[in-house]
Amino acid sequence: MILIGRYRSPFTRRVAITLRHFDLEYEHRPLTAWNHLEEVRRYNPVGRVPSLVLDSGTVLFDSVAILDYIDHLVDPARALLPSREPERHEVLRVVACGLGALEKLTAWVYETTMRPSEKVHGPWAAHNEDQATSALTWLDARPGKLWLALDRFTQADVTAVSLFDFAQLVNPALVTPGRFPRLDALSKHCNTLTEFALTKPGIDVGMTTPSVRGRFAR
Numbered sequence: 001m002i003l004i005g006r007y008r009s010p011f012t013r014r015v016a017i018t019l020r021h022f023d024l025e026y027e028h029r030p031l032t033a034w035n036h037l038e039e040v041r042r043y044n045p046v047g048r049v050p051s052l053v054l055d056s057g058t059v060l061f062d063s064v065a066i067l068d069y070i071d072h073l074v075d076p077a078r079a080l081l082p083s084r085e086p087e088r089h090e091v092l093r094v095v096a097c098g099l100g101a102l103e104k105l106t107a108w109v110y111e112t113t114m115r116p117s118e119k120v121h122g123p124w125a126a127h128n129e130d131q132a133t134s135a136l137t138w139l140d141a142r143p144g145k146l147w148l149a150l151d152r153f154t155q156a157d158v159t160a161v162s163l164f165d166f167a168q169l170v171n172p173a174l175v176t177p178g179r180f181p182r183l184d185a186l187s188k189h190c191n192t193l194t195e196f197a198l199t200k201p202g203i204d205v206g207m208t209t210p211s212v213r214g215r216f217a218r
């Protein structure tokens with residue numbers, strides 16, 4: 001299998017973490033829509049990452065569809081999204097909140113980095129940041145000690161840590177120490193695990209993101 005996308009993309013990272021968690025081998029191509037748009041579009045008509053090229057040549061895109069496929073490659077008892085209810089919806093509601101927060105955080109990133117500075121609309125940026133904060137607060141308040149659902153490691157934890165680590169990178173003020181202690185502890189613990197440590201944002205191609213502001217600042 002070939003995974004398309006940099007680990008800096010939290011959507012790509014949650015796929016990479018899951019592949020490694022199940023010891024599934026993949027070749028990694030750290031492409032981005034900003035630097036390799038034509039190539040990325042060959043793997044996803046929307047022109048976004050991640051995509052997963054299967055050994056058959058079929059290409060899956062969008063992390064939700066890819067993770068659904070990966071979970072079906074393993075013994076159902078090991079799947080990170082359980083197939084049975086009520087466990088399935090217990091995990092899904094946490095995953096949905098994490099993905100929603102990621103959408104709001106990326107909307108904040110795009111608003112504050114893609115436009116010429118005089119065209120950044122502060123209230124819209126603040127709205128997205130506030131929505132992400134609300135979601136992070138809900139995630140941080142999940143019952144239980146370490147894991148966010150079912151008292152075991154699931155896709156809820158993979159998604160939440162991908163979110164939290166991405167927030168630390170792009171908006172550290174949002175996740176200052178002590179604000180989301182549960183998520184902070186979860187991230188610290190998970191990053192001691194190989195699948196998280198080997199997919200840290202920036203580990204693949206370096207941390208810098210070439211500014212795309214120039215492309216849109218007309």
Ligand SMILES: N[C@@H](CCC(=O)N[C@@H](CS)C(=O)NCC(=O)O)C(=O)O
Pocket residue numbers: 008009010011033034047048049050061062063064106
């Ligand atoms: N719903 C998608 C979101 C993917 C996504 O937004 N990827 C970003 C990178 S973090 C991207 O490629 N953005 C390029 C663009 O929107 O033009 C998923 O879960 O895979």
